[in-house]
Amino acid sequence: MSAQFGRRLRKGAVATTVAAAAVAALSASQAPGVTVDDSGRSTAADAQPSPDATGDDSGATGNSPYYTDLPPLNSPSPAPTVGTPAATGSTEAGIPATVLDAYKRAASSLQSSKPGCNLPWELLAAIGKVESGQARGGRVDADGNTIGKILGPKLNGVGFAHISDTDGGAYDGDSVYDRAVGPMQFIPSTWEWAGRDGNDDGKKDPNNIYDAALAAGHYLCRFGWDLSTQSDLNSAILSYNNSQDYLNTVLSWLEYYRKGTHEIPDGTGSIPDNRSDENDSASPTPSPTPPSTPGTPSTPGSNTPSPTPPPSDNPSTPGTPTPKPTPTDTVDHLEDAGTAKLTAQAGDTFTKRISTRAETSAGKAVGKVRIRFTIVGDTDTTFTGGESVATVVTNSSGVAVAPTLKAGETTGEFTVRATVVGRSVTGLDYKASVTERVADTLARTSDTALTCTPGGEFADQVVVKATYAGAVADRVAATATLITSADDATANTKGPYFKDADGKTVRTLTGLETDADGLLKLPKLYADDTTGTFLLRINTSGGATLTVELTVAAAAETSESPSPSASPSA
Template identity: 80%
Template structure:
């Protein structure tokens, strides 16, 4: 007991010093008490948003978290050989279970490739993992990284927490009435539905798997183009995970601590923090870091909440007097509670060419049953289905608060390369009502004009090859049209686009005659250079027609003619010897 009491004193003393260091790292431009939501909006002290306003759009639903701070001493890079990991001061706090540590580092590496501008440090994932679940309950995961037993937060039923009705029919959290935070990174099901990732390549997105959860947390922290090497964006990202200034300070404390050094410890040997933000008491004992003896059966792990476990019921007949309970007050309805449905707010037809930004934006209005607009409601826009169309931020999810007219305008969409119809679904965050679907159409890249880049005549002798290759430039509304599909065909005549069977031709890789080329595309500058042309023995004027997506057409004239013979040098006739006929006069 004395050792435990001393440990708590050390932690208490550390709180002020470490928190002060963490707060000192905050941006000077952010005043004390200012919070920042997931869209980067700052809320001054005294004007904090209600839990329901932001909870369902955070990773955790603002569920409880561990408040313990790191010890004052700097972490050792490895346990002392004399003291071992269980007694070295700060060793267990700085040590991270092997599988959990591996998941953090792999997630950060993946983000370096996917979103290099984010600059996500793996130590941030470790700090959040520590605060959310005590590193997956001290690394109690199987060989694949899945928690041995579920890690579940309390019901988000509006009593002491946000009110988030069930969104997954209990699939992830086992609760068909309300949502709960799930897994080592404590994602609520409604957030996991769009933020979930497959981090271990098993084809599943499981919030109970540390590899999946760590990668999802990394992408969640890196959305909106945030650069986590800057203080302001780092704070925004952490606050979007759990909207609490105390949470921010706690995570920053562990981030700084892990940056000073850490080491790997065996799975299942990590320690759990003692204190939780909701001051839950009576948690079941933490699992022993020592594996059970081989001759003893291993008890089935009991599902635990982030505070360390489910509250143990009072044994019957204990003699404890029953304390009358105070009736729970009915939560005050929020604007979200009054929303009955979503209506389109005048969205124009959504059409864009592949690779381009949509000029039209989706507008949705939140209304009561009587058709009255509802302001200050969070509307989530999600690009659904198999498509590479995203919002201009590169994400497939965006959340916008309705204005005084009850209207939320989604960010602009950017078309991907997959053509066809794309569905964007608008839903009310924290409210189980039918979503509103919008259709956005992605058309193929197109050109409306084609022109040769040279006016040199294209001529060739029979059986020879053309000296110049045909090069054209495609434009659309005066701008270079890149990535536009094109075909090139040697046709019979201006009125007959059928492929010619004589005259100029291209060659394939095997040297065979080809008179139609397909699968062509203009380059980044709208240029298209055709392969070398050859001629058979037929002379005359021939036509090459180039067509592009969008209807641009260009017909190029080719001439095959025999070489003009050069005049021969004039032959000078030598005078022939004069034949002298001498006639002798007759005698």
């Protein structure tokens, strides 16, 4: 959050009481699992996300400060009619027009690209509220660019996370430490892979509300989360900023916005007053010591304290606390932590996962270090959830396990590169490969004999099912050939045949593929005037083979015998 977000007023007792009552009122209609604690904040049951789901414990924002203001007690009302007094709560319920449009456009995009996520635009609005007060009350231009950069504090380890510069100051203007950037407060290392172009201008700018809102939507929708379920919703919010209080605050605004919002002009939105770092004992706001009365020097030995110089943003300035070395600072290299061979068929999930260990120069494990896994190369393989980059924090053994890989349709080799976020350490590359879909067994789905008269049409079409290791083998390439004999797989020149689109005789079919159920239905078969037994051979990728027998024979001649005369009745 920016130090320039506006007045940093502290809540009085009355304001706190009203806010607590507001959440209590809201909680009655909140989603299952949401309750109210003794302080009046909404809470969520089972809110802690799984380690594999969140990966990076500093979240999208580096756990930067956020606005803690809670929604008004009264539920929002629709925009008042012109000439009538505004309803209570309507100011907070109003969202600046361009900002609101960005949220709704992002949610609509995610509904198409990741429909299983069920991302509500109100969740983006809730996060936008606590991160930047809806882009500082909607101070954006018509294209969605913020008027002035929105920057969080230096993440220098003094009261905040310690994240050394990862972008050379390209996004945040700071070449020493990272800072959260833009209306959705992404740290540069996260924006580097999560950034999106939400307004189709060819750029990914964290200071553009359309880009930032779409990036936030994709960030919340990774790992296959379904945000219509409370547990996944909690996990997604905590992955953005890993704080229970943050989760409670976002949930409160989410429920508030779900009750009704309206559009207001850009730049007219209300800006919150209170930030999560204002009463943080880890980084207290220094209270200046009153100077001595002019002309009355301090008496040696007296209890009157000397003036304390104000802290400086320059980390080298005397008087500024020197951050303690972080675990990231001690990492010397990365080691493979026993990753097995990485291979999968197209469309399948990899059964093995990448494990990387962070170590000091002495070979000791380093925990609580962020490892970024990036898929590189000409491939459409992704991590579960559709992303090509994932950040995971090492455990107490110094090991980070990457999310599961999901193979696309592009076959061949690619690389997954592991790097340390916030430190220049040589990356570790893992080779992986995607092979074509295969089958090891083919079988007909019917045992009906395939027969035809000369010059006729076979009554039944050939339908086969492909499997691999007993499971359905879908989208497997296949060929079908009417072969000369069991020992000669060349195409026959007589007997049964298929027809192409022009009605011409064809005895070899290529480019066939099993369907989602592993089934392959061949076109109709016809017979020429040659009688006898013929063979149809079907082959698939992976070596599955099936030979089907076809019979062409003249219709059996039948003659009706005279019916016996009925015996005369006695």
